[in-house]
Amino acid sequence: MDDRQLARAAIRLPRGGVAPRHVRRCVEELRTHRAELVQQLQHQGLDAAQACAEADQRLGSVEDFCAATLARPELRGWASRAPWLVFAVLPMIALVAWGIALVALLVAWMEWMDPAAKMAIDASSWRWIATALAGAVLWVLPLGLCGLLLAIAWRTRSAPTWPSVGLLLVAALAAAVNVGLTPPIAGGQGQLTMGIGYPPREMGRTLVLVVAAFAGVALVVLRWHRSRAAPRVSAG
Numbered sequence: 001m002d003d004r005q006l007a008r009a010a011i012r013l014p015r016g017g018v019a020p021r022h023v024r025r026c027v028e029e030l031r032t033h034r035a036e037l038v039q040q041l042q043h044q045g046l047d048a049a050q051a052c053a054e055a056d057q058r059l060g061s062v063e064d065f066c067a068a069t070l071a072r073p074e075l076r077g078w079a080s081r082a083p084w085l086v087f088a089v090l091p092m093i094a095l096v097a098w099g100i101a102l103v104a105l106l107v108a109w110m111e112w113m114d115p116a117a118k119m120a121i122d123a124s125s126w127r128w129i130a131t132a133l134a135g136a137v138l139w140v141l142p143l144g145l146c147g148l149l150l151a152i153a154w155r156t157r158s159a160p161t162w163p164s165v166g167l168l169l170v171a172a173l174a175a176a177v178n179v180g181l182t183p184p185i186a187g188g189q190g191q192l193t194m195g196i197g198y199p200p201r202e203m204g205r206t207l208v209l210v211v212a213a214f215a216g217v218a219l220v221v222l223r224w225h226r227s228r229a230a231p232r233v234s235a236g
Contacts (some may be wrong), residue, residue, distance in 0.1 A: 005062045006031055012189035014157040015227055016070040017080030028071050034059055046107035054099060081157040086152065087166035089143055095170060099137045100179065106133055106181075129182035142174030142209060149214045157227040163218040 006027050013023045034055050041051035059065075069075060079086045106129070146167055151161035177200055182191040198206060 003031070009062050009066050011157075011227065012066055013069055014068075014155075017076045018069060019077030019080075020073060020155055022069075022075040022077075026065075026075070030059070030065055077156055079152055079158050083162035087158075087162040088169060091166050091170050092147060092173060095141060095145055095173060099140050099179075102133065102136055102141075103179070103194065104193065113138055131182055134179050138174065138177065138181045139203060143212060145170050146212055146216050150219060153220045154223050157223065158220070160217065160220045160224045163220045165214040167216045167220075168210075171209040175202070175209045177180060178202065178217055 003084075010023050010027050013026070014020055035059065037055040038048075038051045041054050046054060105158065148164050149163055149170070152158070153160075176196045178193075178195045178197060178199065180191075180193040182193075
């Protein structure tokens, strides 16, 4: 049971659904316990090779360790327990909630702003604020959320089905959202508009988001196949 076998166990356990934080802890505990046992056996008079063999005999094989760890449901992460929730439901809720929160913050700021201060802001500044809001809702949020889903799927070595569904759902919803802000300049009241649809003028954004989502799907699938192709842990 050497470090190479333990490293392979650290690859196999996430494939079985064990959360990465538990994988690191369990593998390190086994490594530490084995080292302490080897040292104890050497103090009893065994040489290094005999102590290692005896320690491995007492602890069992790495296959036994993996089987015992995988049999503990409390070590499974949410990406394994409820992938539909982690990769599909929560991202959609987060995308809508974060978008509404950004718009609400801007509206609240405009409502609370002193009218004189509001009128003192020039047209170019208002255009910058409108562009920043639209960019945050239409680009930063969906692409950041896709990146987060990809990171979770990559780290947990999740099967590609639900991460792929989540990435495509986020891209589809984000591409359909439209935000517009008419600045309150020249004595106007200003107007904030939001809508759902796929207008022709937004097809470029739709294409970028869909391509980004499919690129994420390809990476998840590649990660999955590499993980499944990893050599199995040998006993010893």
